[in-house]
Amino acid sequence: MPGTIVVALGGNAILQPGQKGTFEEQMENVKITASQLARLILKGNRLVITHGNGPQVGRILQQQSMGEYGGIPPMPLFVCGAMSQGMIGYMVQQALYNEFRKLGIDRTVVTLVSQVIVDTKDPAFSNPTKPIGAFYSQQEAMKAQKDRGEVWKEDSGRGWRRVVPSPPPGGLLEISAVKALINHGAVVIASGGGGIPVAVRDTGEVTGIDAVIDKDLAAEKLAEEVDADVLLILTDVSHVAINYKTHLQQNLTAVTAEELSDYYEQGHFKAGSMGPKVKAALKFVENGGRMAVITSLGNALLGAEGRAGTVVTRKAVVENIAGI
Numbered sequence: 001m002p003g004t005i006v007v008a009l010g011g012n013a014i015l016q017p018g019q020k021g022t023f024e025e026q027m028e029n030v031k032i033t034a035s036q037l038a039r040l041i042l043k044g045n046r047l048v049i050t051h052g053n054g055p056q057v058g059r060i061l062q063q064q065s066m067g068e069y070g071g072i073p074p075m076p077l078f079v080c081g082a083m084s085q086g087m088i089g090y091m092v093q094q095a096l097y098n099e100f101r102k103l104g105i106d107r108t109v110v111t112l113v114s115q116v117i118v119d120t121k122d123p124a125f126s127n128p129t130k131p132i133g134a135f136y137s138q139q140e141a142m143k144a145q146k147d148r149g150e151v152w153k154e155d156s157g158r159g160w161r162r163v164v165p166s167p168p169p170g171g172l173l174e175i176s177a178v179k180a181l182i183n184h185g186a187v188v189i190a191s192g193g194g195g196i197p198v199a200v201r202d203t204g205e206v207t208g209i210d211a212v213i214d215k216d217l218a219a220e221k222l223a224e225e226v227d228a229d230v231l232l233i234l235t236d237v238s239h240v241a242i243n244y245k246t247h248l249q250q251n252l253t254a255v256t257a258e259e260l261s262d263y264y265e266q267g268h269f270k271a272g273s274m275g276p277k278v279k280a281a282l283k284f285v286e287n288g289g290r291m292a293v294i295t296s297l298g299n300a301l302l303g304a305e306g307r308a309g310t311v312v313t314r315k316a317v318v319e320n321i322a323g324i
């Protein structure tokens, strides 16, 4: 059944672990992603796209400190977030334009620079959890902690990454523009990297604040705002698993919000990776969304129909093809 789908693209859809992160590599990944997304449009769906920026915003931040060599002032983390929205939005926008042209789809694609309100008093500011940038060895991580006072953590058995504060998303300032563009028939790319974190000051002005919002939690908010039928979270694993990376690992296919919530409480999903995806999926269906799906990019088409990946509904109504 076609409907409005909010698609949350994981960092992997844009930059895969082990890749250097050149423009060409990222563009190639984005082209593969775009061909999947275009097929969702061909099936009659309306798409709102959001994306992660963890790998990119960390690299942009590192590039800033390299600039100091020539006396060029570095930009703060929240500006790096804005840069990452422009960079990734541009790549997705162009790749979709070219894919639509090939397939004879007549749709405008628009990227919106999006600001998301956060609470400066949130405890997340004193407990960094969001991994950004590339993966490093433990030795390199310890050195960065000592030399630069940064916080680094091990990320799901894949290596060490810098972590930064990740407060929960509040409202998206540009939401009325998102809605207007959807109603106009455009494919909208919004709230990239979870949105640029901004705080409302006493004067009522908003200003940027150093943090990286989780894109899955921001995607859920966006999905509620645009009254989406499906929240489709695309990442680098085909399923959410319980007892992940143990000999008892079991992939979840069709699961009710109640069951998934129990697994969440039991601590099966890591903070900073699968945890927020599960939290976003639960919130979406608990607040009335038809279905939330967490799966890999290659499963996007079947996933959008609840026929692949981990499919979360309020009640077990979806027939899931186990194993895909």
Ligand SMILES: Nc1ncnc2c1ncn2[C@@H]1O[C@H](COP(=O)(O)OP(=O)(O)O)[C@@H](O)[C@H]1O
Binding pocket: 009, 010, 011, 012, 013, 052, 054, 156, 234, 235, 236, 237, 239, 240, 241, 242, 243, 244, 268, 269, 270, 272, 273, 274, 275
């Ligand atoms: N219980 C789990 N089931 C599946 N994957 C998990 C689980 N816990 C942690 N992960 C990790 O979560 C990763 C996906 O999260 P993340 O790297 O944040 O994705 P993305 O950048 O695509 O948003 C997977 O590659 C996997 O290593």
Ligand SMILES: NC(=O)OP(=O)(O)O
Binding pocket: 010, 011, 051, 052, 053, 054, 055, 131, 193, 194, 212, 213, 214, 215, 216
């Ligand atoms: N902002 C964010 O959540 O990015 P990733 O999904 O790339 O970690």
